[in-house]
Amino acid sequence: xxxxxxxxxxxxxxxxxxxxxxxxxxxxxxxxxxxxxxxxxxxxxxxxxxxxxxxxxxxxxxxxxxxxxxxxxxxxxxxxxxxxxxxxxxxxxxxxxxxxxxxxxxxxxxxxxxxxxxxxxxxxxxxxxxxxxxxxxxxxxxxxxxxxxxxxxxxxxxxxxxxxxxxxxxxxxxxxxxxxxxxxxxxxxxxxxxxxxxxxxxxxxxxxxxxxxxxxxxxxxxxxxxxxxxxxxxxxxxxxxxxxxxxxxxxxxxxxxxxxxxxxxxxxxxxxx
Amino acid sequence: xxxxxxxxxxxxxxxxxxxxxxxxxxxxxxxxxxxxxxxxxxxxxxxxxxxxxxxxxxxxxxxxxxxxxxxxxxxxxxxxxxxxxxxxxxxxxxxxxxxxxxxxxxxxxxxxxxxxxxxxxxxxxxxxxxxxxxxxxxxxxxxxxxxxxxxxxxxxxxxxxxxxxxxxxxxxxxxxxxxxxxxxxxxxxxxxxxxxxxxxxxxxxxxxxxxxxxxxxxxxxxxxxxxxxxxxxxxxxxxxxxxxxxxxxxxxxxxxxxxxxxxxxxxxxxxxxxxxxxxxxxxxxxxxxxxxxxxxxxxxxxxxxxxxxxxxxxxxxxxxxxxxxxxxxxxxxxxx
Numbered sequence: 133x134x135x136x137x138x139x140x141x142x143x144x145x146x147x148x149x150x151x152x153x154x155x156x157x158x159x160x161x162x163x164x165x166x167x168x169x170x171x172x173x174x175x176x177x178x179x180x181x182x183x184x185x186x187x188x189x190x191x192x193x194x195x196x197x198x199x200x201x202x203x204x205x206x207x208x209x210x211x212x213x214x215x216x217x218x219x220x221x222x223x224x225x226x227x228x229x230x231x232x233x234x235x236x237x238x239x240x241x242x243x244x245x246x247x248x249x250x251x252x253x254x255x256x257x258x259x260x261x262x263x264x265x266x267x268x269x270x271x272x273x274x275x276x277x278x279x280x281x282x283x284x285x286x287x288x289x290x291x292x293x294x295x296x297x298x299x300x301x302x303x304x305x306x307x308x309x310x311x312x313x314x315x316x317x318x319x320x321x322x323x324x325x326x327x328x329x330x331x332x333x334x335x336x337x338x339x340x341x342x343x344x345x346x347x348x349x350x351x352x353x354x355x356x357x358x359x360x361x362x363x364x365x366x367x368x369x370x371x372x373x374x375x376x377x378x379x380x381x382x383x384x385x386x387x388x389x390x391x392x393x394x395x396x397x398x399x400x401x402x403x404x405x
Numbered sequence: 406x407x408x409x410x411x412x413x414x415x416x417x418x419x420x421x422x423x424x425x426x427x428x429x430x431x432x433x434x435x436x437x438x439x440x441x442x443x444x445x446x447x448x449x450x451x452x453x454x455x456x457x458x459x460x461x462x463x464x465x466x467x468x469x470x471x472x473x474x475x476x477x478x479x480x481x482x483x484x485x486x487x488x489x490x491x492x493x494x495x496x497x498x499x500x501x502x503x504x505x506x507x508x509x510x511x512x513x514x515x516x517x518x519x520x521x522x523x524x525x526x527x528x529x530x531x532x533x534x535x536x537x538x539x540x541x542x543x544x545x546x547x548x549x550x551x552x553x554x555x556x557x558x559x560x561x562x563x564x565x566x567x568x569x570x571x572x573x574x575x576x577x578x579x580x581x582x583x584x585x586x587x588x589x590x591x592x593x594x595x596x597x598x599x600x601x602x603x604x605x606x607x608x609x610x611x612x613x614x615x616x617x618x619x620x621x622x623x624x625x626x627x628x629x630x631x632x633x634x635x636x637x638x639x640x641x642x643x644x645x646x647x648x649x650x651x652x653x654x655x656x657x658x659x660x661x662x663x664x665x666x667x668x669x670x671x672x673x674x675x676x677x678x679x680x681x682x683x684x685x686x687x688x689x690x691x692x693x694x695x696x697x698x699x700x701x702x703x704x705x706x707x708x709x710x711x712x713x714x715x716x717x718x719x720x721x722x723x724x725x726x727x728x729x730x731x732x733x734x735x736x737x738x739x740x741x
């Protein structure tokens with residue numbers, strides 16, 4: 133028997149897995165839960181290539197994986213989730229590849245907007261796009277702004293999608309804003325240390341969220357690729373060898389367990405500071 | 406049920422290792438060392454022999470404190486052979502190291518914390534020597550973070566005296582071996598005698614070209630960007646630039662790493678088993694490959710450095726571009 137295109141057995145399995153996950157989550161919640169988890173979603177194209185699919189299907193699968201991870205983070209009580217969707221460096225890819233991603237983004241945003249009351253509002257997920265949005269085409273920019281406006285009132289989880297983003301571009305933008313502010317404040321030339329850390333931080337695209345506690349990268353690469361460089365000063369870096377569409381609840385569970393194992397040691401270190 | 410969560414790189418297997426089939430200058434360094442000490446011929450290598458197993462067999466798997474104390478810090482300039490498994494054309498130009506684990510090393514041996522730092526200095530000398538031999542151009546080491554000022558005063562004073570002593574003792578070696586030394590960080594917080602020593606050392610070695618050692622003292626990545634922003638704000642105030650002119654290139658020119666031709670590390674090695682960057686060179690590490698070693702810094706020797714460099718050479722660096730553009734590099738990085 134099928135309802136909304138989903139078979140009864142699939143529903144039963146999903147409910148069983150929800151129950152099992154709730155049990156694990158309640159056990160984990162005895163310890164500290166990270167406030168902010170960031171994902172570098174690497175490996176979509178390789179995933180499609182391995183399964184002889186078109187490149188666009190890999191990004192589709194990646195999008196689904198992101199939705200599931202946000203859901204699992206919501207269950208775990210993680211308040212901030214950041215995902216590295218599209219880097220400014222990715223504009224150097226083939227124009228067809230870039231256009232495919234932009235079209236996919238607009239298509240998915242339209243889909244989400246049609247169901248925003250049923251999904252994001254119910255679950256309390258607010259979506260924010262971080263990055264140099266001026267680099268996007270007008271249709272993409274409009275779609276992005278509409279989704280941000282539609283979910284602005286939700287407050288349980290903040291999902292930040294880094295789109296047209298690189299950390300160096302973010303820092304340059306913050307420095308430019310800081311310099312303009314200092315010039316407007318008519319700062320004294322002789323005064324040392326006119327610029328403080330907080331002056332730069334408040335102009336960052338990622339000022340909406342606290343610094344991440346964990347950055348997870350898939351596909352086995354061990355580098356930041358210009359993602360959250362400023363914010364990753366003291367966060368844990370975890371690399372999984374699986375490709376992004378293959379990520380699952382178990383990876384998140386492992387990451388949280390590692391975080392909990394090191395949490396008290398780093399809190400002690402922070403107190404010494 | 407759990408996926409295999411692979412955190413470490415696969416073990417490296419060296420095959421086709423018959424040193425007698427290669428010219429003498431291609432024989433790996435550690436086999437040549439063995440040949441120096443023995444009159445017998447260099448042994449035949451079994452299949453699937455790793456560099457680590459070879460070095461452990463010779464008792465070179467772990468740094469010995471006594472051996473290191475007796476060694477004079479001197480480069481074997483005549484010995485330019487790369488160990489087996491490393492390709493000179495794929496060596497990273499700039500390696501950055503977070504030297505973590507000195508205090509734990511001392512605690513594990515019931516030694517005072519100072520002994521841990523001294524062992525760390527010996528390890529650093531060894532790594533500088535190896536990097537010189539293996540073709541790395543720049544080595545940046547994270548010696549003292551801005552946050553370390555909050556450590557106990559006795560420990561901080563000991564570290565300052567250790568820097569002082571180390572620079573004085575090794576000045577001769579740096580000059581002899583054509584090594585340029587730069588110190589980056591908020592040097593105004595250091596004792597004045599140490600500041601003077603640093604200025605003199607930088608001046609004396611500034612025209613050396615063979616190797617560049619950058620020591621980060623009282624440094625943090627945040628501090629680096631903030632001081633760059635400060636300089637740019639001053640320039641904007643003086644009318645030299647407009648705030649809208651500020652771009653990545655201008656910021657790069659104001660960062661502390663402007664002293665080197667290669668300001669961006671290709672490889673970051675962190676010892677001590679922690680998986681974090683701890684506020685080190687945040688801007689410059691944008692595309693660096695990260696390698697986290699479990700061993701503590703005083704134990705980080707030739708074998709561990711070799712592992713890190715081999716792992717680096719196996720990685721595919723795409724810089725966000727389509728893989729097709731880096732096809733040549735992919736082919737070069739395929740298993741030997």
